[in-house]
Amino acid sequence: MSVAGATPTPNFTAVLPLRGTEALLHFDEDQLEFYKKATGIDDLDALKRHLISVQREAYAVRPYTTIVNFYFTDLGLSHVPGYRRMIELGQTRRNPILVDVGCCFGQDLRKAIADGYPQESVLGTDIVPEFWDLGHRLFNTTQETFPIPFLAGDIFDPAFLEPTPPIYTAPSTAAPALSAVRTLNELRGHVSVICVCAIFHLFDTEEAQLRLARALAPLLSFEPGSMIIGWHNGRHEKGYTEGYALRMFCHSPESWTALWDGDVFENGTVRVGARLVEKQRRYMKEGVPTIGMRTFLEWSVTRISPGAPPSLGDTTTRR
Incomplete structure (x- = not known):
């Protein structure tokens, strides 16, 4: 829980049992193709046993809802x-650094690489380092065979990412080699893409979500086209959503x-x-x-040139 004036912490208070959850494992066509290729396991039953x-x-390690319900198999960023x-952007910009915040097992960044984002420009970060190790287990890789840099850290720890205003000019220092980076502070103003998937709704007040957005903003390059992109639970009108395992504050478009566009x-x-x-969504209800x-709210925030058209919130609901 977060408290005004205190460091926000994600709400992971709900602990759900595992019994029967194997029935929740389901693939759409894109997921199945990706996981077969990424794991090297072509047999569907063997792939399910592995997952x-x-x-x-x-x-x-952590009995999170995303683990219990197999939401970690989603490839939501790609949609x-x-x-x-x-x-x-990754294919056309020089040194297009991508940081996946709250990367969990690295499924989204691996999908992005499979779709053509340059592997040498990608970095993952999460507060739970064991998840990155389990990502290697999931995808049958090692840090040597899949040498994407990973940083374990708390986005609200100033030693890891100091809160500063966004950057509107070119940084005074060159971007460091990702393999040498030890904190996100070293990447301030150098990041072309920040991915934030299924993270914001874990911070259960509007103020905490604003602080998270402001924490991420100074990482983003000032260059037009640089973007923050992601998804999380949403509402037609901002407010609290009940009926989930967790009480969530959710924004509207x-x-x-x-x-x-204004607060951050x-x-x-x-x-x-x-x-x-x-x-x-598949989930367990009373053991069934x-x-x-x-x-869900799907979104992107893109740097623009002066005089470009303003933001437009797309309120369309797609099913």
Whole structure:
């Protein structure tokens, strides 16, 4: 829980049992193709056994909802509007550093690399380092065979990322080699893409989510096209959402746009795209596998040139 004036902490208070959750494991066509290729396991039953084994190990580390319900197998970033622009940015910009914040097992950054983002420009960070190790277990790699730098740290620890205003000019120092980076402070103003998937809704007050956004903003390069992109639970009107395992504060497209374009960055210096999407979610309810609809906010925040068109919050709900 977070308290005004204190360091925000994610709300992970709900502990859910594992019994019967193997029935929740499900792949769509894109997921199945990706996980077969990324793990090297082509047999569907063997792949499921492998993922269930990793789920059990991860649950022993942190019994999070995303672990219990196999949400860690989602490739949600690849469905967010702006994802193709992100990949194109990686293919056209010199040294297009991408930082995946709260990367968990690294599934989104691995998907981005598979889709063409340059591997040498990617870095993952998470507060739970064991998840990165389990990512190697999940994808049958090692740090040697998949040498993406990983930083373990708390985004609200000033020694890891000191809160400073966003950067509006070129940084005075060159971008460091990612293999030599030890804290996010070293990347201030050098990051072309920041990915933040299924993170903001874990901070259960509006103030805490604003602090998280402001913590991330100074990492972003001032160059037009640099972007922060992600998704999390959303609402048609901002407020608290009940009925989940956790009590969540959720933004609407309009409030999310106002947060970034004015509260975090100077008004008119970014373009925000945000839309609500209704998706099926599998979860356990009273010990029974259940399918229900959930509302998610998919979004991107992109640096723009002076005089570019303003932000437009896309309030369309897609099913």
